Amino acid sequence: MVARWFVLPLAGALAIAVPAEGRAQGSSGAKAGPDSTWLKWNPTTKTVTFKLVAGIPGRAKSPFNFNGYTDGELTLTVPAGSTVVMNFVNDDGTPHSAQVIPDARPIPNMALDEPAIPRAYSKAAGEGIAQFGTDVLRFKATPAGNYLVFCGVPGHGLSGMWIRFKISADLQAPTMTEARTN
Numbered sequence: 001m002v003a004r005w006f007v008l009p010l011a012g013a014l015a016i017a018v019p020a021e022g023r024a025q026g027s028s029g030a031k032a033g034p035d036s037t038w039l040k041w042n043p044t045t046k047t048v049t050f051k052l053v054a055g056i057p058g059r060a061k062s063p064f065n066f067n068g069y070t071d072g073e074l075t076l077t078v079p080a081g082s083t084v085v086m087n088f089v090n091d092d093g094t095p096h097s098a099q100v101i102p103d104a105r106p107i108p109n110m111a112l113d114e115p116a117i118p119r120a121y122s123k124a125a126g127e128g129i130a131q132f133g134t135d136v137l138r139f140k141a142t143p144a145g146n147y148l149v150f151c152g153v154p155g156h157g158l159s160g161m162w163i164r165f166k167i168s169a170d171l172q173a174p175t176m177t178e179a180r181t182n
């Protein structure tokens with residue numbers, strides 16, 4: 001994969017360039033890619049650290065988004081066997097949660113009784129965490145396969161509040177890619 005440089009416009013007319021992996025949608029490249037600061041990798045401990053933000057304003061089609069993405073527009077792929085630490089924070093006024101579920105359709109209306117991977121869910125998965133609340137999802141990335149991270153508050157997943165999460169046996173380091181649909 002080719003690393004590209006995206007210019008992320010920030011508040012107050014300040015702009016910085018950050019490296020980002022992924023595909024820019026459209027020919028202009030005007031849309032920013034994933035924020036590289038969300039993802040960290042420790043190859044010694046094989047630990048993936050990911051900042052999972054519910055309800056980033058501005059970038060997404062609706063406040064029911066993760067990191068500004070809806071409907072699977074963002075894919076986080078991690079090496080099989082790695083330890084995943086998702087630092088979840090809800091930036092939105094509406095309560096949100098996060099749960100790793102199988103990549104299946106239809107998207108569930110609400111949180112499943114059990115996540116697809118043990119411990120891969122935030123507290124209050126069905127009710128959500130209030131604005132600026134946080135939780136840490138810490139789990140082992142196994143087995144390899146395709147999953148979703150979705151919000152378990154009733155109706156939110158169906159409204160597009162889900163991203164893709166993949167566990168790959170072939171990967172040496174985690175990646176973030178985007179595929180904007182709007």
Ligand SMILES: [Cu+2]
Nearest residue numbers: 096151153156
């Ligand atoms: Cu939600």
